[in-house]
Amino acid sequence: MPQADKHALPTHKPGSIEGSTMACNDATARRNALQNAFDYRGDVTLDLQDGSHLVGFVYLYNEPGDQVHLFVPQGKDSLPQTLPASRIARVRFTGEDTAFGKSWDDWTAKAEKERQKEADRLAKEAVARGEL
């Protein structure tokens, strides 16, 4: 593939907000960004007003209480953390969208050989974790 064509490829997965950024310039934009972060099945990076960043999985957005709850990875585990939504300047969808490409249609659209390969890979991963 010519380099020019490679650069023309989308930077994020089509149909997914992975790789995108949402600014929190006002209350409406903040609500939209954080609701998307709550719905997103991957980690996000929260850029805070003071210039710092926080990476984690947003599992609750309490809009009336102005609070965002997330699990922040700490090694293999993660710990809960809460911060005021008003401290967030923008939301970047930096983690893998774990729901992307896993629909039944995606699965059946794959060639049998490819499905078998994926099933074998997932089984091996489960064995490695001691779960099979």
Place this chain on the structure above:
Amino acid sequence: MPVPISQAWTVASYVLGQKLRGNKHYPLVLMLEPLFRCNLACAGCGKIQYPDHVLSKRLTPEQCWSAAEECGAPMVSIPGGEPLIHPEMDKIVEGLVARKKYVYLCTNALLLKRKLDLFKPTKFLTFSVHMDGLEPEHDAAVCRDGTYKIAVEAIREAVQRGFRVTTNTTLFEGTDPSRVRLFFDEMMKLGVEGMMLSPGYSYQKAPDQEHFLGRERTKKLFSQILANRKRSWKFNLSPNFLEFLQGNVDYECTPWGNPTYNIFGWQKPCYLLQDGYVPTFKQLMEETAWEQYGHRSGNEKCRDCMVHCGYEASSVDDTFGSVPGFARTVKAALAYGT
């Protein structure tokens, strides 16, 4: 009788007690999700798509017991994820049984045979094995060959050792009713106590939105499956719920009937929707805007749902809520042998 008389009595007296106290919103089954990690990755499942650090999180036994006490429901269903991955599942179950909760441990059975020694047969514990049909249908549904055979072997072993075993089947678009009927025959031959059935739900966050059943298609499918049913088939469901699935009776959803607790807290409003979390069961019951949920609410997310976690509690409530409801139950029970 697909459930022990003691269980039927416990549930009946619990529901009647709630009715006598005038409690409209009471839980029937606690849905306890101690982890989201699974050793399968079924297409269409809305429960397992999370980052690795979230999948690695586990509820502790103490958190599980505390949730059961806080909720007070007489039955606890443990789905997931795959509960048998949890290293302390035996301890969790032991503690729930000590609290005289009727536990349904929902499993794909891939680890069941290996872990059976960790559990003791008791009327309080049932292994509810995920089986989505005969071998080709089941293996296709769970996206891995060989799963059906392993599950069947585990069911045989568990039954032989004296455990209560049921099957738990989710039916999706494209299901062949005649194949489901053959599947029922096979499961009953294995000696399971009863079978649970439910139409699939189109999870808001699930990647698969096209293979779930709409209401009319659900009613048609279940009518075909359950027509001229065999006396040998036993269902671990309220008979009125089976009538509901066929469109013979209409219910509104009871979203508070099967409250869900997991690593994020108490899930609003139900097992299937994730509109937020609260730290206490009391807050879940008091702060959830229940009128915004259910088929008649007009909520788009509830439009096609006929899943047992919303409607089984409705059918049980109907049984004990009126004389006609009780009569309906008796009539349906005689028809289904439940």
